Amino acid sequence: MELSRRVFVKGVAVAMAATAAGSLVACQDQTGSGGGGSGTGTDPGPSGGGAEAAIVKTKGVCRFCGTGCGVICEVKDGKLITVYGDPDNKSNMGLSCVKGLHLGQILYGDDRFVKPMIRDDKNTKGTPGGLREATWEEALDLVSTKLQDTWRNDKSRLAFWGSGQQPITEGYALAKFWKAGLLCNNIDPNARLCMASAVVAFMNVFQTDEPMGSYTDLDLADVFVTWGANMAEAHPVLYSRLTARKVSGPGVKHYDITTLRTSTSKTADKVLMFRPGSDLAVANAISNYLIQNNLYDKDFVEAHVQFKEGAENLGHAYEDGYDASDAGKTVNDVTGIDFARFSERMSTYTLEYASQISGVPAADIEELAKLFGDPDKKIMSLWTMGVNQHTRGTWMNHCIYNIHLLSGKISKPGSGPFSLTGQPTACGTAREVGLFAHRLPADLVVNNPQHRRYAEAIWDLPNEYLDAIEAPGKHTVRIFRDLSKGDIDFLWSCANNWAVTLPRLTRYLGKNPEYKGIIDAFIVVNEPYPTLSTQYADVVFPAAMWVEREGQYGNAERRTAVFEKAVDPPGEAMWDTWIFLQVAKRVLEGTMIGSTPAFDHLFGFVWDSATDDLIADQREVNRRLFNEYRIFSNPDLNDAAQAINKDSEGKFEALLKMENKQLAPYDEYLDNAALTWPVREVDGKWLATTWRFAEGKQSEGFDEVGIEMYGDAGKPGGVSFYKSAGKKPSAVFRPYEPPAEEPDAEYPFWFCTGRLLEHWHSGSMTRRVPNLDNALPEALLYMNADDCAALGISNGDKVKVTSRHGSFDITATTDQRVAPPAGMTFAPFFAEEALINLAVHDYYCPLSKEPDYKKTCIKIEKA
Amino acid sequence: MVISSYVIDTIPEKCEEVSSILVTYPGVELHGQEKNRLIVTIEADSVDETYVIATKMALLDGVLNNNLIYCNFEDETLCD
Ligand code: SF4
Numbered sequence: 001m002e003l004s005r006r007v008f009v010k011g012v013a014v015a016m017a018a019t020a021a022g023s024l025v026a027c028q029d030q031t032g033s034g035g036g037g038s039g040t041g042t043d044p045g046p047s048g049g050g051a052e053a054a055i056v057k058t059k060g061v062c063r064f065c066g067t068g069c070g071v072i073c074e075v076k077d078g079k080l081i082t083v084y085g086d087p088d089n090k091s092n093m094g095l096s097c098v099k100g101l102h103l104g105q106i107l108y109g110d111d112r113f114v115k116p117m118i119r120d121d122k123n124t125k126g127t128p129g130g131l132r133e134a135t136w137e138e139a140l141d142l143v144s145t146k147l148q149d150t151w152r153n154d155k156s157r158l159a160f161w162g163s164g165q166q167p168i169t170e171g172y173a174l175a176k177f178w179k180a181g182l183l184c185n186n187i188d189p190n191a192r193l194c195m196a197s198a199v200v201a202f203m204n205v206f207q208t209d210e211p212m213g214s215y216t217d218l219d220l221a222d223v224f225v226t227w228g229a230n231m232a233e234a235h236p237v238l239y240s241r242l243t244a245r246k247v248s249g250p251g252v253k254h255y256d257i258t259t260l261r262t263s264t265s266k267t268a269d270k271v272l273m274f275r276p277g278s279d280l281a282v283a284n285a286i287s288n289y290l291i292q293n294n295l296y297d298k299d300f301v302e303a304h305v306q307f308k309e310g311a312e313n314l315g316h317a318y319e320d321g322y323d324a325s326d327a328g329k330t331v332n333d334v335t336g337i338d339f340a341r342f343s344e345r346m347s348t349y350t351l352e353y354a355s356q357i358s359g360v361p362a363a364d365i366e367e368l369a370k371l372f373g374d375p376d377k378k379i380m381s382l383w384t385m386g387v388n389q390h391t392r393g394t395w396m397n398h399c400i401y402n403i404h405l406l407s408g409k410i411s412k413p414g415s416g417p418f419s420l421t422g423q424p425t426a427c428g429t430a431r432e433v434g435l436f437a438h439r440l441p442a443d444l445v446v447n448n449p450q451h452r453r454y455a456e457a458i459w460d461l462p463n464e465y466l467d468a469i470e471a472p473g474k475h476t477v478r479i480f481r482d483l484s485k486g487d488i489d490f491l492w493s494c495a496n497n498w499a500v501t502l503p504r505l506t507r508y509l510g511k512n513p514e515y516k517g518i519i520d521a522f523i524v525v526n527e528p529y530p531t532l533s534t535q536y537a538d539v540v541f542p543a544a545m546w547v548e549r550e551g552q553y554g555n556a557e558r559r560t561a562v563f564e565k566a567v568d569p570p571g572e573a574m575w576d577t578w579i580f581l582q583v584a585k586r587v588l589e590g591t592m593i594g595s596t597p598a599f600d601h602l603f604g605f606v607w608d609s610a611t612d613d614l615i616a617d618q619r620e621v622n623r624r625l626f627n628e629y630r631i632f633s634n635p636d637l638n639d640a641a642q643a644i645n646k647d648s649e650g651k652f653e654a655l656l657k658m659e660n661k662q663l664a665p666y667d668e669y670l671d672n673a674a675l676t677w678p679v680r681e682v683d684g685k686w687l688a689t690t691w692r693f694a695e696g697k698q699s700e701g702f703d704e705v706g707i708e709m710y711g712d713a714g715k716p717g718g719v720s721f722y723k724s725a726g727k728k729p730s731a732v733f734r735p736y737e738p739p740a741e742e743p744d745a746e747y748p749f750w751f752c753t754g755r756l757l758e759h760w761h762s763g764s765m766t767r768r769v770p771n772l773d774n775a776l777p778e779a780l781l782y783m784n785a786d787d788c789a790a791l792g793i794s795n796g797d798k799v800k801v802t803s804r805h806g807s808f809d810i811t812a813t814t815d816q817r818v819a820p821p822a823g824m825t826f827a828p829f830f831a832e833e834a835l836i837n838l839a840v841h842d843y844y845c846p847l848s849k850e851p852d853y854k855k856t857c858i859k860i861e862k863a
Numbered sequence: 864m865v866i867s868s869y870v871i872d873t874i875p876e877k878c879e880e881v882s883s884i885l886v887t888y889p890g891v892e893l894h895g896q897e898k899n900r901l902i903v904t905i906e907a908d909s910v911d912e913t914y915v916i917a918t919k920m921a922l923l924d925g926v927l928n929n930n931l932i933y934c935n936f937e938d939e940t941l942c943d
Pocket of ligand 1: 065066067068069238
């Protein structure tokens with residue numbers, strides 16, 4: 001390690017420890033004095049307020065990864081000066097990672113957009129220039145006119161691309177505008193690129209989205225299994241909790257199942273290196289071993305599990321018409337089978353067969369299978385992009401659930417399958433408020449009449465009003481494939497940088513003469529900073545970022561947390577909710593719902609008629625939006641909704657059990673720390689749930705209220721999956737099927753993409769932090785040393801990477817930070833100057849429509 | 864080089880004693896103290912070595928808990 005780097009790293013290590021120690025001590029002191037309130041207000045902070053100007057503290061949540069660390073922001077003279085881990089937040093308990101330490105700086109890059117920008121000449125698209133300053137009035141009118149024209153002409157030609165970084169109330173207002181206002185389902189979030197496979201599997205297996213357990217399991221497990229997840233770099237604080245458990249718990253083991261060695265592999269006790277795509281075979285071999293050796297939990301399986309098999313030989317989405325093809329239409333089909341049939345299907349997956357497909361030694365698979373078969377071991381499986389960004393991503397999620405269902409290791413403290421998320425509110429917003437093309441808020445879907453009736457009741461819409469959106473809209477890849485072909489006229493995006501993060505950019509960015517749609521379409525981007533995406537925008541709305549407005553995030557453990565407004569946005573930048581509703585007001589002008597103007601009907605409760613503007617008090621806007629949104633999970637607040645929830649008139653097939661995701665009133669999240677849903681009111685107090693579907697006291701984090709309401713007590717394992725059909729989650733047999741591309745003579749290498757610690761996603765924020773930028777200034781292609789030697793490539797050489805879909809230049813390295821085996825390569829996606837997604841294919845999981853960023857085949861030449 | 868940091872909880876009366884022993888370990892530096900908590904870094908050649916030292920620290924008489932706060936092992940060479 002170079003000296004400058006070493007000094008940097010050590011500085012971070014010390015700063016983090018000091019922060020944690022300080023917060024922990026402060027936390028103890030507070031407990032002693034009966035404190036424990038919000039921890040905000042005006043007092044001298046650790047930065048040394050002293051006799052100088054008072055430092056104002058506000059509560060925040062980290063802007064970056066899905067860990068969702070709570071932070072405290074300190075503001076002096078209107079400027080954010082420090083951010084450190086919030087000891088009251090149970091997700092991180094005062095810890096934060098290196099990115100978290102530099103959070104404050106992301107607001108203060110010197111090139112913020114401070115005025116709306118308009119592009120007059122489409123020929124300047126794809127260049128840094130071409131945008132001119134405009135007034136809000138001009139920009140809002142222009143966008144509204146374009147949206148309204150497209151909407152009136154052909155709704156299928158407009159789309160919104162949302163984000164797992166949009167706060168909950170913002171996402172909720174947007175979903176309501178798009179689905180109930182525009183009656184359009186062409187809205188999808190960037191979470192399609194990271195969580196969709198997890199979502200579809202959750203719904204298929206449990207009929208409820210999001211995990212049973214929580215981060216607390218990290219402090220309790222005996223065995224950790226990471227499936228294609230580099231937690232050390234992508235979820236650093238959670239990984240600290242994992243390693244802390246490893247260091248402190250006797251005999252705690254960690255198995256890393258991966259296609260290449262990462263920082264996470266380095267601390268694992270055993271690394272199981274598999275051939276890309278073959279993780280299904282490894283997982284099935286574990287399930288099969290449990291069955292064949294009678295090591296599965298028979299009582300648990302008997303009481304809680306139903307078995308299925310589904311459509312197979314799905315092929316791949318090579319063609320734009322895949323979804324409508326014979327294979328594409330049947331991908332969701334499943335049939336119930338008995339355990340004997342399930343076992344028979346699984347029986348192909350012997351240790352030897354799995355080893356032959358995957359390259360993992362049979363003895364290693366057996367070792368892990370035996371641990372799953374040990375009733376005394378608490379095992380936590382953790383996964384994220386390696387499993388989700390997979391042409392059989394939904395299936396692979398199923399395969400992991402199969403193991404945990406067979407072994408009964410689920411919904412128990414320290415034991416359970418845990419799907420990690422990539423973004424701060426992929427769960428809270430993208431998934432929970434329904435930003436997907438097929439969804440409504442709170443797990444409801446557009447193509448279910450009972451769900452539409454329920455949403456109509458809460459939004460006070462005429463009966464069957466939402467039947468207009470019965471058919472799901474376009475998913476992300478479809479939106480951008482259509483855009484490239486000229487089939488989308490209006491595209492709007494917020495809180496993402498699609499021109500860097502989408503796959504197959506050679507096609508999508510119009511670098512290929514056949515696909516010039518991006519130039520002709522009218523594109524709107526809400527952004528704080530110039531990015532590659534704003535280079536393609538016709539209008540840029542300057543957005544308030546992070547704590548420049550109040551908002552809420554929901555992290556991977558179902559924890560909803562409010563971040564308060566700490567500082568004002570620069571210049572004329574405005575918060576996204578204001579922007580959406582200003583456009584909604586204009587576009588819906590002249591549209592009626594019943595006898596009231598549509599806009600008033602949908603958003604009158606947050607609109608100030610005296611000023612004809614959004615209510616000025618942001619806290620109040622957030623409170624009102626959140627408290628309407630929470631009716632979805634509190635049906636007793638709305639009689640008509642409750643009647644549909646309970647199916648009082650016997651019109652539907654099932655109870656909705658909407659209380660499954662119960663949220664507390666907004667002010668509870670302000671007055672207390674962040675809470676994991678379902679949040680239950682017990683004796684006048686709102687209590688969180690740490691382990692869903694698990695029997696035990698609500699006050700200790702178990703799902704007491706839920707089980708009382710809908711479940712059965714006294715079942716094997718002390719759990720009752722009350723939200724699942726027949727109260728039984730589904731174990732679905734899913735076979736190994738080969739990836740969309742495999743290395744051949746022309747494209748001999750696998751190319752896997754991902755994240756590294758210092759930078760988050762496209763780097764639009766973290767690259768503006770000098771410390772982080774210096775620590776990792778360049779995206780490199782990590783290669784195996786033997787491969788380099790064979791190609792005559794030396795460390796630091798510029799190389800040209802080419803796939804069937806495009807090419808890019810990058811610097812090659814044999815640095816061991818990421819150490820691929822022969823035939824495998826890796827690069828992070830944060831750098832637009834090494835735009836790796838130009839070459840990455842967009843073939844997706846047929847069920848979740850999530851693209852596979854991990855298995856493009858490439859060739860490498862010295863540049 | 865693997866760099867890691869820790870917050871070590873000590874029995875308050877033993878805090879001084881613990882800190883005086885810790886600093887004699889190779890690669891260990893003491894950076895500060897918050898009541899009975901010590902802020903410590905370890906610089907070692909490998910994760911394995913780091914754990915050996917971290918475990919040794921955790922086992923010291925007077926140590927209640929050794930919390931790993933941050934660990935950077937980007938330089939670590941491949942195991943096996
Ligand atoms: S980037 Fe993730 S781990 Fe790091 S502080 Fe933010 S939320 Fe926590």
